Amino acid sequence: SQKIEQNSEALNIQEGKTATLTCNYTNYSPAYLQWYRQDPGRGPVFLLLIRENEKEKRKERLKVTFDTTLKQSLFHITASQPADSATYLCALADDYKLSFGAGTTVTVRA
Amino acid sequence: DGGITQSPKYLFRKEGQNVTLSCEQNLNHDAMYWYRQDPGQGLRLIYYSQIVNDFQKGDIAEGYSVSREKKESFPLTVTSAQKNPTAFYLCASSIALPLNNEQFFGPGTRLTVL
Numbered sequence: 607s608q609k610i611e612q613n614s615e616a617l618n619i620q621e622g623k624t625a626t627l628t629c630n631y632t633n634y635s636p637a638y639l640q641w642y643r644q645d646p647g648r649g650p651v652f653l654l655l656i657r658e659n660e661k662e663k664r665k666e667r668l669k670v671t672f673d674t675t676l677k678q679s680l681f682h683i684t685a686s687q688p689a690d691s692a693t694y695l696c697a698l699a700d701d702y703k704l705s706f707g708a709g710t711t712v713t714v715r716a
Numbered sequence: 717d718g719g720i721t722q723s724p725k726y727l728f729r730k731e732g733q734n735v736t737l738s739c740e741q742n743l744n745h746d747a748m749y750w751y752r753q754d755p756g757q758g759l760r761l762i763y764y765s766q767i768v769n770d771f772q773k774g775d776i777a778e779g780y781s782v783s784r785e786k787k788e789s790f791p792l793t794v795t796s797a798q799k800n801p802t803a804f805y806l807c808a809s810s811i812a813l814p815l816n817n818e819q820f821f822g823p824g825t826r827l828t829v830l
Contacts, residue, residue, distance in 0.1 A: 610758065638816060649720075649806050649821030650759075657816075695758065702766075702813050703749075703774065706758035 608633040610707040612696060617712045619686055627681040627710045629696035634705070636698035639672050639679050644693045644709065653694075654681075686714045719743065720822035722807050727827045729794075729801070737792045737825045739807035746812055748790040749819065752776060753804040765790055766813060794827065802829045 611630045619625050629639070637658050642650035656663045656672045656679070663670045669682040683690050693711045697704040720741045729735045741748065747766050751759040761774030765784040779798025784790050790809075794801045804826050808819040 640818065647824070647826075649808070649824050651821070652818035655816070655818060699816075702772070703761050703764060704819060705761075706751075708756060708758045
């Protein structure tokens with residue numbers, strides 16, 4: 607069966623450190639992978655999209671990697687800030703829909 | 717301001733009642749989606765629509781119905797046939813199908829069945 611797994615536990619890190627989140631998938635062949643941020647009680651907000659032929663993508667303090675051999679994406683938040691505290695969702699895109707992981711909750715301590 | 721609006725923010729329903737959740741977008745997007753989110757689970761696709769007057773079932777369509785009579789509107793009806801309707805419902809839109817396009821989400825409607 608198809609499965610998308612993100613870090614099973616919440617991530618607590620000190621301000622200024624790098625947070626690394628994982629997204630592993632099985633029985634998918636996504637052409638694209640997207641990352642979203644969701645704050646409590648609100649809708650997700652798009653952060654980054656990476657294509658299957660791209661190894662790495664950056665946007666400000668965010669970096670995403672996509673390894674189709676390992677079937678894994680890593681999401682990094684560098685120089686983390688308390689405002690980065692949220693739940694981060696990975697989503698795999700096929701022809702007509704996005705399939706979402708359950709998300710990883712990140713808390714950045716000041 | 718362009719965006720997606722959902723109403724109401726909170727909705728309470730008695731068992732056996734149908735209820736309709738509103739979703740409106742002014743982004744001129746062709747594709748619209750409804751998701752359900754339960755604690756500890758990822759978003760699950762209920763229905764999606766690529767274009768006006770056309771919609772398709774997602775992964776968990778049973779007990780739900782939709783219509784797409786206007787480009788900007790995609791209402792979701794939760795029927796009494798839905799066995800466990802208490803959840804957070806999210807509407808989204810994108811320029812076209814999600815293959816290369818980000819989705820824009822509304823603020824959500826939290827439905828509670830009493």
